[in-house]
Amino acid sequence: MEDRVIPFKRPGADPPGSWGVPALLLGAEMQIERERTALTQKQVLAKARVRVSPSVYSRIENGEMRIDKPAVVEVLLDALGVRPGPRRQQLLQLARDASVEGWASSVRTRARAAYREAVPDSMLRLASLEEWAVRQIVIDTNVVSGVLQTPRYRAVVTRRTLLASQRQHAERVIEVRGLRAEKFQARLPRTTFFIQRSALYADFGEPGMMVEQLQFLLRYVDDLGSPVAIRVIAVEDPLAIQVASLIRLSFAKGAFAAPDVIYTEAGGRAEFHRGPIAGEDVDGDYLDYQDLSDTVIQLAPGPMPSRELIVEALSWHRDRL
Incomplete structure (x- = not known):
């Protein structure tokens, strides 16, 4: 050893x-x-x-x-x-x-206490891991994935979904989530987003906002050269384990032997699950979430059927304008 x-x-x-x-x-x-x-x-x-x-x-x-x-x-x-x-x-x-600050750490370090509340430890770690990831699988069941949200959609969804204890920090949370989206847009790692179909029909009382958001998704779908792919989970409830969000991050094995990490959000609680390294037993929760993501990948339709589902939702919201 x-x-x-x-x-x-x-x-x-x-x-x-x-x-x-x-x-x-x-x-x-x-x-x-x-x-x-x-x-x-x-x-x-x-x-x-x-x-x-x-x-x-x-x-x-x-x-x-x-x-x-x-x-x-x-x-x-x-x-x-x-x-x-x-x-x-x-x-x-x-x-x-491991002492080097990332962008999220820097925001919290130099900001007032209110900003520290808006950037929890789970966000610090997720943001840091995302900047290393070369491949991501992202599954969202309730809303459009965070880094794909338009500013208007992000503001409305954040205010609607924040826990009561964090609502006073809504503006700062929106700002930090916007920074995370900007970092993603600048890097564009190879990522496949799986979005529940029902999330495309969410009624926030602002059909114009939803039209804008779905048009933004279509731009990714129609860009055949983009490393970002979007799939719509057509089955109403394909998940064996209920989570609001799951992110599976893979790192460059040729550069360093870092295991995959799976991040989950459920009931307002964020958790990280690390894959095994050489000689280790596999963590049971990690296996469960790995199987979950594999199941979603298998069940989700391909690019063209997914595009049709987004177009159908877009037409539905346009009819409500």
Whole structure:
């Protein structure tokens, strides 16, 4: 185990949201080291004698947070028994890379407390991982996918769907979601969006807004050279597990060995599920959501039938003008 090398290399210049994938890899490798020594997380912290709470250590292993103090990782590696050598240096490099702020982190860091409320930790991590992703599968059951929303649609949907505790931050949430959409538009990673048919007929009392939104979707559909594809889930309820949104992110395996990550939203709760790395058992929840996304891919119609379904919805909203 001591001689195992992490196949991690940067694919060129650092992307602005680079902490997500290094944190993911660092946490997975630290967990392997801890399990190799048969230590619990509390035992590692006791050996390290460092001011890190058990919850923070758990988040580090799960790759959930930016490492704002890479030196702490060095102390934890001592407690894990990782001796000086290439592997230790690679882990320390991951810790340094995992300290780089992404655009979402920067927004929250430099803003007032109200902005911090508008950018939850789940958004920080998702935004960072998205900037690394080379392939995405996005499934939305209630609304048009966030990064495909027009400004007018985004404003209405955000105000209608925010939890009561966040409604006071609606304007800031709308702004941050708009920034995320801009970042997606600038990168355009290879992405397939699966949108529930009923979402195309959502009645927000503004048929003109829906006409504008569906016309925007058609521009993607009709651009045959675009890396973005849109499929409409025609079956009313094809999902074995109910989620409002699911994003499956894949990373460049040729550049670094980062496992896929699946992000889900359900009942106002956001969760991340990491695929296995070499020698690990597969997490049960990850398998369930992987199967779910595979099922949706199989059930959704192809590009032309999906286009027809969008056109039908567009005609329906136009008739209501």
